[in-house]
Amino acid sequence: MGDHMMMPETLRELMRRKLGVAGLIIISFIIILSLIAPIIAPYDPLDQRLDERLQPPSSKHLMGTDKLGRDIFSRILYGGRISLFIAVSSVVLATLIGMLIGLISGYLGGRIDDLLMRITDMFMAFPSLILALAIAAMLKPGMFNVITAISLSSWPQYARMARAVTIQVKNEPYIEAAVSIGASNTRILIGHIIPMVIPQVMIQGMINLGGAILTAAGLGFLGFGVPPPTPEWGLMVSEGRDLIQSHWWISTFPGLMIFLSVVGFNLLGDQLRDIFDVRYR
Amino acid sequence: MSLYSYILRRSLYMMIVVLGIATIVFFITRILPGDPVGAILGPQAPPDVVDKVRREYGFDKPIYVQYIDFLINLFKGELGKSVSTNRPVIEDIKERFPATFELATASLIVAIVIGIPMGIISALRKDGALDHLIRLISLFGVSMPVFWLGLILLLIFYFRLGILPGPGRLDPYIPSPPRITGLVTLDSLLTGNFDVFKNAIAHLILPATVLGYFSSAYIARVTRASVLEVLRQEHVKFARSKGLSSGAILTRHIIKPALIPIITVLGLVYGGLLEGAVLTETIFGWPGLGSYLTRAMIYMDYNAIVGGVVIIAIIYSVINLIVDVLYSYIDPRIKYG
Numbered sequence: 001m002g003d004h005m006m007m008p009e010t011l012r013e014l015m016r017r018k019l020g021v022a023g024l025i026i027i028s029f030i031i032i033l034s035l036i037a038p039i040i041a042p043y044d045p046l047d048q049r050l051d052e053r054l055q056p057p058s059s060k061h062l063m064g065t066d067k068l069g070r071d072i073f074s075r076i077l078y079g080g081r082i083s084l085f086i087a088v089s090s091v092v093l094a095t096l097i098g099m100l101i102g103l104i105s106g107y108l109g110g111r112i113d114d115l116l117m118r119i120t121d122m123f124m125a126f127p128s129l130i131l132a133l134a135i136a137a138m139l140k141p142g143m144f145n146v147i148t149a150i151s152l153s154s155w156p157q158y159a160r161m162a163r164a165v166t167i168q169v170k171n172e173p174y175i176e177a178a179v180s181i182g183a184s185n186t187r188i189l190i191g192h193i194i195p196m197v198i199p200q201v202m203i204q205g206m207i208n209l210g211g212a213i214l215t216a217a218g219l220g221f222l223g224f225g226v227p228p229p230t231p232e233w234g235l236m237v238s239e240g241r242d243l244i245q246s247h248w249w250i251s252t253f254p255g256l257m258i259f260l261s262v263v264g265f266n267l268l269g270d271q272l273r274d275i276f277d278v279r280y281r
Numbered sequence: 282m283s284l285y286s287y288i289l290r291r292s293l294y295m296m297i298v299v300l301g302i303a304t305i306v307f308f309i310t311r312i313l314p315g316d317p318v319g320a321i322l323g324p325q326a327p328p329d330v331v332d333k334v335r336r337e338y339g340f341d342k343p344i345y346v347q348y349i350d351f352l353i354n355l356f357k358g359e360l361g362k363s364v365s366t367n368r369p370v371i372e373d374i375k376e377r378f379p380a381t382f383e384l385a386t387a388s389l390i391v392a393i394v395i396g397i398p399m400g401i402i403s404a405l406r407k408d409g410a411l412d413h414l415i416r417l418i419s420l421f422g423v424s425m426p427v428f429w430l431g432l433i434l435l436l437i438f439y440f441r442l443g444i445l446p447g448p449g450r451l452d453p454y455i456p457s458p459p460r461i462t463g464l465v466t467l468d469s470l471l472t473g474n475f476d477v478f479k480n481a482i483a484h485l486i487l488p489a490t491v492l493g494y495f496s497s498a499y500i501a502r503v504t505r506a507s508v509l510e511v512l513r514q515e516h517v518k519f520a521r522s523k524g525l526s527s528g529a530i531l532t533r534h535i536i537k538p539a540l541i542p543i544i545t546v547l548g549l550v551y552g553g554l555l556e557g558a559v560l561t562e563t564i565f566g567w568p569g570l571g572s573y574l575t576r577a578m579i580y581m582d583y584n585a586i587v588g589g590v591v592i593i594a595i596i597y598s599v600i601n602l603i604v605d606v607l608y609s610y611i612d613p614r615i616k617y618g
Contacts, residue, residue, distance in 0.1 A: 019413075122301035125601075126594050127556035130574065134306055134586055137578035138313030214426055218560055221428045222575055237429050241564075244432050245440040252436075255429030262424035270420065 023267025034080030098158025106166030379463025391493025400504020
């Protein structure tokens with residue numbers, strides 16, 4: 001390891017990719033676990049066994065039980081489905097909103113562009129978690145409301161990106177050529193601009209997946225996420241909060257899972273950022 | 282453009298942005314189906330009482346009338362009355378802001394103290410084992426749910442080891458120093474209460490570490506990129522060929538110029554700290570703006586939510602303005618515009 005200066009370029013590249021591979025392995029592991037949750041979970045995640053409440057980790061309950069006697073390991077397996085679903089859906093929704101606004105803004109230009117970009121600036125001039133919290137607090141707790149809250153507070157960066165790409169592509173000579181032979185706006189947008197915008201925005205979206213998991217968990221922890229008894233990881237951490245001194249396992253394991261999955265997505269995201277050199281904020 | 286007209290123009294723009302954010306959040310609270318009076322009084326409250334309280338706070342008026350009232354109040358520097366504390370929101374915020382300011386500043390110090398050296402070492406050992414290790418450490422920092430890290434650190438250092446104090450700004454039996462600035466650390470020093478000061482610092486360690494670690498990753502990343510950029514430049518090669526010691530080159534020719542761009546990200550980092558404060562304050566029972574806002578959201582306390590958001594937006598914008606001005610001051614090549 002000491003002789004890193006002499007390491008050939010390809011090896012160094014591989015070294016960098018290794019972290020990406022590690023991320024990919026972690027994510028696949030979590031996805032597979034949550035997919036096969038019904039097969040491998042030893043208990044029903046909602047099953048309350050009051051005679052077995054607050055049990056420490058043992059061979060019977062790998063990660064112990066919570067104050068209602070529910071098996072934490074089983075809840076964590078099922079919780080993966082919820083967390084991943086929320087993260088992916090909110091990023092997809094945010095990229096769609098962002099792309100729509102960015103395309104309109106960049107393609108039409110002029111006053112509409114000014115107006116839309118000022119609105120985008122306003123959203124960006126404010127911590128997005130707090131905005132997500134405000135929206136989630138006003139809606140009733142529920143999975144789709146969490147997704148709405150996260151995507152409504154995170155679309156602006158995709159809008160900026162989509163707008164930049166749109167303007168760049170719009171000024172290419174071949175677009176001018178297409179306009180001069182009478183191609184319609186829809187045709188230019190669908191045929192030339194959108195195909196250039198989608199990959200960029202998608203990569204940025206993948207980079208942000210880890211952040212979306214954290215936001216969703218934060219909302220869940222504060223009680224603005226998916227309502228109980230759903231096994232959502234953030235909510236599970238908060239359920240063990242008052243018992244942390246005497247029953248550490250209730251909060252520790254779900255938090256560890258949030259951490260692990262975010263590490264996985266961020267490892268992958270870092271490599272993507274390196275490879276595609278996407279500007280980020 | 283002169284500095285003053287630049288600041289003036291930016292301040293005007295800032296006001297528009299803050300007004301815009303206030304408007305967005307105002308309508309989010311009014312249009313989405315929340316009921317602050319119902320949340321406070323509970324489902325068993327008699328309807329006539331609910332109606333009376335609703336009238337008292339003006340929630341019975343049409344939304345556009347409420348909005349105009351809100352704007353008029355805002356220009357008078359008032360943010361309405363909180364449903365849950367029954368006090369003017371601006372008073373609540375004045376009382377709670379110093380706690381958040383103290384925590385955010387302490388966290389920023391932690392973030393800088395961890396982040397900058399990590400970034401410099403990482404750049405100097407680019408692609409080496411140390412670089413990878415540091416990048417991994419900062420990646421862990423941004424991947425850690427702050428509320429969970431806070432709980433785990435409390436479990437270890439407070440409950441198990443007992444070497445650091447638990448939640449709150451001071452131990453329960455220690456009286457708060459007389460309020461001068463509202464910053465417990467500063468007030469205790471000013472009044473010469475060194476025991477109180479020590480206790481306040483001890484209480485800051487865990488929450489500031491949690492928040493600071495999260496932000497240090499970003500600082501480390503920017504520092505690394507910035508140092509790498511400087512290393513590529515000619516003047517470093519020249520300094521080397523002149524025979525300057527590597528220590529002198531490092532401090533005078535590499536680190537100093539590399540630190541300038543880092544100032545620009547401090548604004549962003551501060552925004553992250555405000556965001557993180559919402560979760561961290563809840564864990565550490567910190568009586569600041571973050572926990573106030575969380576409480577306001579639980580009770581759907583409209584005025585407190587909008588008020589808290591407006592204040593955070595103002596702080597965030599002012600910091601970004603200061604950072605931009607500072608940046609052009611340090612690096613005269615940057616033009617105001």
